[in-house]
Amino acid sequence: MSPHPGGGPATRAIHAGQEPDPATGAVVPPIYLTSTFRQDGVGTLRAGYEYSRSGNPTRDALQVALASLEGGDRGFAFASGLAAEDTLARALLRPGSHVVLPSDAYGGTWRLFARALAPWGVDHSVAPMDDPDAVAAAVRPGRTALIWVETPTNPLLTIADIRALSDVAHAADALLVVDNTFASPALQQPLALGADAVVHSTTKYIGGHSDVVGGAVVTAHGALLPHGAVGPDGSRSLADAVAFGQNASGAVAGPFDAWLTLRGLRTLGVRMRQHGINAEAVARHLARHPSVTQVLFPGLPGHPGHDVARRQMSGWSGMVSFRVGDARRAREVAGRTRLFTLAESLGGVESLIEVPAAMTHASVAGSELAVPDDLIRLSVGLEDIDDLLEDLSVALDAVPTYPSDRSEDQP
Ligand SMILES: *Cc1c(COP(=O)(O)O)cnc(C)c1O
Numbered sequence: 001m002s003p004h005p006g007g008g009p010a011t012r013a014i015h016a017g018q019e020p021d022p023a024t025g026a027v028v029p030p031i032y033l034t035s036t037f038r039q040d041g042v043g044t045l046r047a048g049y050e051y052s053r054s055g056n057p058t059r060d061a062l063q064v065a066l067a068s069l070e071g072g073d074r075g076f077a078f079a080s081g082l083a084a085e086d087t088l089a090r091a092l093l094r095p096g097s098h099v100v101l102p103s104d105a106y107g108g109t110w111r112l113f114a115r116a117l118a119p120w121g122v123d124h125s126v127a128p129m130d131d132p133d134a135v136a137a138a139v140r141p142g143r144t145a146l147i148w149v150e151t152p153t154n155p156l157l158t159i160a161d162i163r164a165l166s167d168v169a170h171a172a173d174a175l176l177v178v179d180n181t182f183a184s185p186a187l188q189q190p191l192a193l194g195a196d197a198v199v200h201s202t203t204k205y206i207g208g209h210s211d212v213v214g215g216a217v218v219t220a221h222g223a224l225l226p227h228g229a230v231g232p233d234g235s236r237s238l239a240d241a242v243a244f245g246q247n248a249s250g251a252v253a254g255p256f257d258a259w260l261t262l263r264g265l266r267t268l269g270v271r272m273r274q275h276g277i278n279a280e281a282v283a284r285h286l287a288r289h290p291s292v293t294q295v296l297f298p299g300l301p302g303h304p305g306h307d308v309a310r311r312q313m314s315g316w317s318g319m320v321s322f323r324v325g326d327a328r329r330a331r332e333v334a335g336r337t338r339l340f341t342l343a344e345s346l347g348g349v350e351s352l353i354e355v356p357a358a359m360t361h362a363s364v365a366g367s368e369l370a371v372p373d374d375l376i377r378l379s380v381g382l383e384d385i386d387d388l389l390e391d392l393s394v395a396l397d398a399v400p401t402y403p404s405d406r407s408e409d410q411p
Contacts (some may be wrong), residue, residue, distance in 0.1 A: 006234050009069060009186060010269045017064025018262070029061040029288035031259045054247050058255040062262045063216075066206075069185040069265070070198050074239040075293040076246050077258055081181065081201025082108050083251035084215030089113070089146070089200060091241035091247070092175060092225055095121030098143040102129045102160070104153045104371065106179065107363040113148075114367075126368050128304060129153070129160035132168055139172045145226040149195075150179040151188075152309070155321050155356040155377040157296045159305025162312055166194025175226050175238070181205070181347075186272040187315045196223040197238060204347030205317070208264035208271055217242050271349070272380065275318030278388060285389045291329070291396045293374075296321040318380040319346060321356075327373035329399050330355050334376055336395035339387055340382045346379035351388060353378055 007015075020027050033055075037049040045255040049055050059077050067075035078084040089112070093099065099113055101116050103126045110253040113124045129139040129149050139147070147169040162178060162191070169176035178190035180198045200206055202214040223238040225231060231241035246252060276299070283297035298309040299316035309316075324330050324398070333353075334342055340353035344360050354360060357373040364370055380388065 012068045012131060012251060013065065013186075014266050016068035017061040027260070029058060029262070031255050032057045033040060050163065052255065053250045053252055056095070056252075056255050056258070058262075059253055059258040062253065062258040062265070065186075065262060065265055066200075066202075066216050067218050069268075070180070070218040071185075071189050071191050072198065073221040073223070074243070076217045076219075076220050076242055077202070077253035077261070078215040078217070078246070079251045079253055079257070080213050081199065081203060081215035082112060082186075084199050084201075084217045085109060085112055085179075086116070087245040087249055087251060088177065088197060088217045088242060089117060089122070091231065091245045092147055092229070092238060093117070093122050094229060096143065097122050097145040098140045099124040099146045099148060100135060100138045100144060101126050101148050102150055102153055102158075103127060104156045104158060104369060105148070105150060106154045106181075107361045107369065108379075109148065109150075109179065110367070110369050122355075128158075130158050130308075132161060133165040134247065135165060136171075137169045139168065141172060142227070144172050144174045147174055147176050148179070149176065150182065151312075152182045152305075152317065153317065154319075154373060155361065155371060157182075157298055157303075157305075157319060157321055158300050160308045161301075161308045162190050162193040162267050164189075166196075170194070170195075173227055175223070182319055182349075183313055183317050184268060184272055184335050186268045187276070187317060188313045191218070191220045193312060196220050197242075202261045203345065205272065205275075206265050206268060206346060207261045208268065208349075210345060210348030210350065212260040212264075214257050214261050215308065222332075239306055261354050272315055272317065274382050275380060276315040278385050279316055279318045279320050279378075281385050282378065282380050282388060282392065285383050285392065287303055288319070289393070289396050291324055291333075291399060292322050293325045294323040296323075321377045322376055322378075323372060323374045324375055324376060324396075324399075327355075330374045330376050331358065332399045333395050336398055337391050338394075339383060339391040340378060340395075341385050346377075349377070349382045350390075351381035351383060 063075035125138045166176045175196040178195040200216040219239040340351045
């Protein structure tokens with residue numbers, strides 16, 4: 001089996017980068033728990049490996065599989081999603097660079113740019129990514145090096161048109177990066193729609209079992225640094241600059257983490273299909289409940305991004321957000337479910353519930369990215385759907401509602 005088998009995505013998820021171990025025939029790539037590799041002579045490496053920050057066979061297997069599933073040139077695995085984002089940002093930004101961020105970006109992404117990178121001379125604007133004209137208006141010609149997109153967004157599940165935004169970015173000689181965490185490569189392939197790189201928190205759907213934190217960058221074939229920039233090794237290639245940064249900053253995925261993530265990745269397609277089926281049933285159920293004032297789910301025909309989502313996604317993912325009219329009620333509902341576990345994170349086989357304003361998005365409270373305080377976010381898991389619907393009904397029915405709480409925008 002070559003490391004880059006052809007075939008469809010389910011075949012590649014199981015075989016890309018994962019040929020049986022040449023030494024023993026082990027069908028599953030072993031966890032190479034070693035920091036260093038014996039050299040056959042000074043500088044004579046046996047299989048190209050010398051030290052596990054620079055390269056490790058288990059990490060390589062994951063990286064090849066990720067690149068294959070995203071249809072990219074090279075994949076890079078990191079210790080977390082934010083480590084991946086940081087390495088990518090520092091590979092392509094310079095002091096004086098400007099970045100356009102989504103107006104409902106993941107809170108940690110906003111914190112990375114607005115607080116960690118700002119002191120190094122990188123500034124940002126925010127724009128609603130479902131409005132390409134507003135994004136174009138936020139671009140500063142000659143300075144904007146990066147447009148950062150999430151779609152669907154976290155936690156409002158807004159849909160951005162990746163192809164339209166790649167045209168906006170490329171007209172400004174900027175790069176388009178898509179955080180593909182919520183859709184995963186099983187449902188959406190941003191590089192085929194014009195993005196220059198994809199990032200993932202593999203902690204979520206790719207790992208899929210809530211047992212490992214990790215991140216990834218996949219670069220598009222031929223992607224170059226913006227505005228004629230040259231990387232530290234003299235190359236204009238984005239992949240070369242990320243490879244340099246992965247080794248130079250060293251925020252790599254460890255071998256055991258890479259192995260767990262690869263184990264999750266093999267079942268990504270079937271999991272995403274069922275997450276989408278369960279989430280759609282939950283969204284329809286919530287839309288009928290009298291305590292629910294609004295359901296945010298791109299699979300509902302009334303969702304403003306429904307048509308774009310139909311065009312660029314092949315399923316709905318497992319995320320559903322909804323509003324219940326007031327902050328106290330949101331906390332009460334989230335505290336009453338039994339199957340939906342009250343916890344941050346998402347994308348695992350088990351269903352989770354949370355209140356973003358008080359939990360995942362507390363870091364953006366009071367900022368331009370603050371989210372409504374009556375919003376509840378669900379990560380719909382793979383339990384039996386009847387059990388999930390009943391759990392939500394019991395929790396919602398236990399919390400009183402008043403007719404005046406219902407807002408106009410009930411779908
Ligand atoms: C969780 C998450 C991240 C950050 O990833 P970590 O693995 O927690 O560092 C980035 N983007 C999105 C959309 C996320 O959900």
